[in-house]
Amino acid sequence: MTEILDRLAGRVVVVGSGLAGMVTALTLSPKPTVLLTRALVGAESSSAWAQGGIAASLGEDDDSGLHLADTLAAGDGLCDIEVAASILQDAPATISLLESFGVRFDKTLEGKFQLGLEAAHSRRRIAHVEGDGCGAAIVAALIGAVRQTRSITVLEGIEARRLLTANDRVCGLLCATPEGALIVSTSRVVLATGGIGGLYEVSTNPAGNYGQGIMLAARAGAELSDMEFVQFHPTALDSTRRPVGLISEAVRGEGAILVNENGERFLADQPGAELASRDIVARAISAEIARDGKVFLDARKALGQRFERKFPAITTLCREAGVDPSSERIPVRPAVHYHMGGVATDLNGRSTLEGLWVVGEAASTGLHGANRLASNSLLEAGVMGLRAAQDISGLPAGGAIFPTHVDVPPPADLSVIRPIVSRSLGVLRSAEPIDGAIADLLAHVEGHGPSADPALVALSIAVFASLRHESRGAHARTDFPLKLACANRRRMNLGAILSTARRIVSDPLPVVHKECPV
Ligand SMILES: Cc1cc2nc3c(=O)[nH]c(=O)nc-3n(C[C@H](O)[C@H](O)[C@H](O)COP(=O)(O)OP(=O)(O)OC[C@H]3O[C@@H](n4cnc5c(N)ncnc54)[C@H](O)[C@@H]3O)c2cc1C
Numbered sequence: 001m002t003e004i005l006d007r008l009a010g011r012v013v014v015v016g017s018g019l020a021g022m023v024t025a026l027t028l029s030p031k032p033t034v035l036l037t038r039a040l041v042g043a044e045s046s047s048a049w050a051q052g053g054i055a056a057s058l059g060e061d062d063d064s065g066l067h068l069a070d071t072l073a074a075g076d077g078l079c080d081i082e083v084a085a086s087i088l089q090d091a092p093a094t095i096s097l098l099e100s101f102g103v104r105f106d107k108t109l110e111g112k113f114q115l116g117l118e119a120a121h122s123r124r125r126i127a128h129v130e131g132d133g134c135g136a137a138i139v140a141a142l143i144g145a146v147r148q149t150r151s152i153t154v155l156e157g158i159e160a161r162r163l164l165t166a167n168d169r170v171c172g173l174l175c176a177t178p179e180g181a182l183i184v185s186t187s188r189v190v191l192a193t194g195g196i197g198g199l200y201e202v203s204t205n206p207a208g209n210y211g212q213g214i215m216l217a218a219r220a221g222a223e224l225s226d227m228e229f230v231q232f233h234p235t236a237l238d239s240t241r242r243p244v245g246l247i248s249e250a251v252r253g254e255g256a257i258l259v260n261e262n263g264e265r266f267l268a269d270q271p272g273a274e275l276a277s278r279d280i281v282a283r284a285i286s287a288e289i290a291r292d293g294k295v296f297l298d299a300r301k302a303l304g305q306r307f308e309r310k311f312p313a314i315t316t317l318c319r320e321a322g323v324d325p326s327s328e329r330i331p332v333r334p335a336v337h338y339h340m341g342g343v344a345t346d347l348n349g350r351s352t353l354e355g356l357w358v359v360g361e362a363a364s365t366g367l368h369g370a371n372r373l374a375s376n377s378l379l380e381a382g383v384m385g386l387r388a389a390q391d392i393s394g395l396p397a398g399g400a401i402f403p404t405h406v407d408v409p410p411p412a413d414l415s416v417i418r419p420i421v422s423r424s425l426g427v428l429r430s431a432e433p434i435d436g437a438i439a440d441l442l443a444h445v446e447g448h449g450p451s452a453d454p455a456l457v458a459l460s461i462a463v464f465a466s467l468r469h470e471s472r473g474a475h476a477r478t479d480f481p482l483k484l485a486c487a488n489r490r491r492m493n494l495g496a497i498l499s500t501a502r503r504i505v506s507d508p509l510p511v512v513h514k515e516c517p518v
Helices: 019-028 064-075 081-089 091-100 131-148 212-219 249-253 278-290 304-310 312-320 376-393 417-424 431-447 452-467 494-506
Strands: 003-005 012-015 033-037 152-156 159-166 169-177 180-185 189-191 230-237 257-260 295-298 330-339 342-344 356-358
Touching (some): 019 131, 019 152, 131 152, 159 212, 212 342, 212 452, 212 494, 230 278, 356 376
Parallel strands (some): 189 356
Antiparallel strands (some): 159 169, 295 330
């Protein structure tokens, strides 16, 4: 029996309660808003697990132009420059907005921000809260603000399973609750459902987040972009814990070095060394592991006994795995961490489907290009949450359309998808495994069973990866190691993704690059 939640009909519905969702809901105030989330508010979010902080050009030696240059360099030629400039310009204002919601950034006695350094940033520009407990502190402050905001109705323990549409626009959400199916009738939905790490066996993300926002938007007809670009964090703690713990780049920012089992500093000759961009460091570590080696982060000389004071949360993580980071080397390995791709949006978070906004990691604005610059993601989540809310506030309230009954799809089964994705869409990729994954994933999508929803997200990544015949940013192909001279971002809707997948399965074409020389 499907319950229809008509008492809240017509309100804006924000799905997901990480930083992006909560900033959106708070900025929409006093407009009546529903904040609907899978677990408890703020829980099961990457936001709460962030360690490093938020990038913003707040230092006296810094400005948004320098921040832009670093972002474009990391993005490896695929950032949308206009989008990046616009988002980065809003960074200092977003930090102030978060402060207005009660976030207390770490400051000096003189009241200046204590700014950290992270990989591929040319300046100290990472604002943090409570050292490496940054995400938890930010999320706690935002939860406090949400709970005090009367215009926000929080619905916890509810998972959005389908976006409902009528006449090519959003008309509601079909959700699963512990009591059964629920339809929330609304003409304005903001998806803030986070990343795709749950699709992989080894990830730093909450295990249940597999890209639900991408699945919901794609099934409803919205376009996706940049799906092939999946960022691997180079230094996850190599232990049996799942999701894996993260050893923030900030530790390398403080001078910790990477060595192999022979004590060799294998990145010493690389420009930027351990602070080169994530894709470069992840590939170098993967190469060491591929030859059956081991990789360690050595902070003994750089930090020693200062480690615990500087990185209390990371110290706890290491100790849980039996490692004392002040006196021992920390075993590390790459792990899936962040998705640059997602639902294509404009600078206000609008998707190509009327009535649907997408913000935070679920979206693809063009800020990150082929590779995200560290700590630009919480920033983007804040800026775009604010902008989507302002955009919606300027629109007249839509009339509620009551959707007809639809069956609620089953909960996602990730167990069969993770091995396929981990095998074929990792740090190093090539045609045969990618095309094999497309065949397997297409069968799951067309089977319409419990694996179909995560398979659809994974299939989209595989199809985009299959079509990019070059190595760029986080997308590294052993069969196409060079960059093409005329690479572009790609956008596709679900129809195009499925027909491309079917074409690849039935008739893999030989690859020709006549019009686009290397
Ligand atoms: C360990 C770790 C450390 C990181 N450190 C940093 C850092 O220092 N700086 C930085 O900039 N970035 C960092 N990142 C990345 C950053 O945290 C994320 O990109 C960002 O928090 C994403 O925010 P979000 O609001 O888009 O999604 P999330 O914070 O992931 O929130 C997603 C929300 O959606 C909910 N949800 C998902 N699906 C559904 C559904 N179908 N129905 C209802 N609810 C749903 C989830 O439960 C959750 O509440 C880190 C990530 C990780 C995993």
